[in-house]
Amino acid sequence: MQFITIDKPQYRKRLNVLLITLVASLTILSLGFGALLIELFGNDSVVSGESTGHFHLNLMGVVLAVISCSLVMNAIKTKAYMKEIYWVWQVKQLQNRIYRKLKKVVAAAKDNDINALTILLYYYHSQKKVYELDNNTLTIATVEADIKRIESQITELNLAITLDDFSSDLIDKI
Numbered sequence: 001m002q003f004i005t006i007d008k009p010q011y012r013k014r015l016n017v018l019l020i021t022l023v024a025s026l027t028i029l030s031l032g033f034g035a036l037l038i039e040l041f042g043n044d045s046v047v048s049g050e051s052t053g054h055f056h057l058n059l060m061g062v063v064l065a066v067i068s069c070s071l072v073m074n075a076i077k078t079k080a081y082m083k084e085i086y087w088v089w090q091v092k093q094l095q096n097r098i099y100r101k102l103k104k105v106v107a108a109a110k111d112n113d114i115n116a117l118t119i120l121l122y123y124y125h126s127q128k129k130v131y132e133l134d135n136n137t138l139t140i141a142t143v144e145a146d147i148k149r150i151e152s153q154i155t156e157l158n159l160a161i162t163l164d165d166f167s168s169d170l171i172d173k174i
Helices: 007-043 055-076 080-100 102-110 114-133 142-158 171-173
Strands: none
Touching: 007 055, 007 080, 007 114, 080 102, 080 171, 102 114, 102 171, 114 142, 114 171
16 A cells, blocks of 8 residues: 555644544434434333333444445545545555564564565555654654654665565465
């Protein structure tokens, strides 16, 4: 996955709008679906001091709201407005895949495995990019140190590894 240029203020603004819209949609749709299901299938007689027995209908309303929002998100994820948000989401998924094999990748990199070095180079640079976008300044110094360490190892081995050399297929090879 290639790196793209992201306008940080625009990314943050769009992400905030998306998150607020998503939370509001989930809330409104959950209440709406729950009320509709209770109206259609709910118990008409309510005994004072007892449960209405509508928990399962409210839960179904929440499930329907989640499904509805998921379908909408799936439909809009490739729109221009979502380009940066979707890219970051995909990168975070790749980071998660790499993290699950990180011990093996680091061990292979210590043995100067080219695929492992390529994965780590991409992993650390992608972490830095995401941390900068998410204003995570606490751990960025550690990531920058990891980048310097990997880049110096690549230089010492006289290799010409770039971020463009990374492919998600490399993760499966480790």
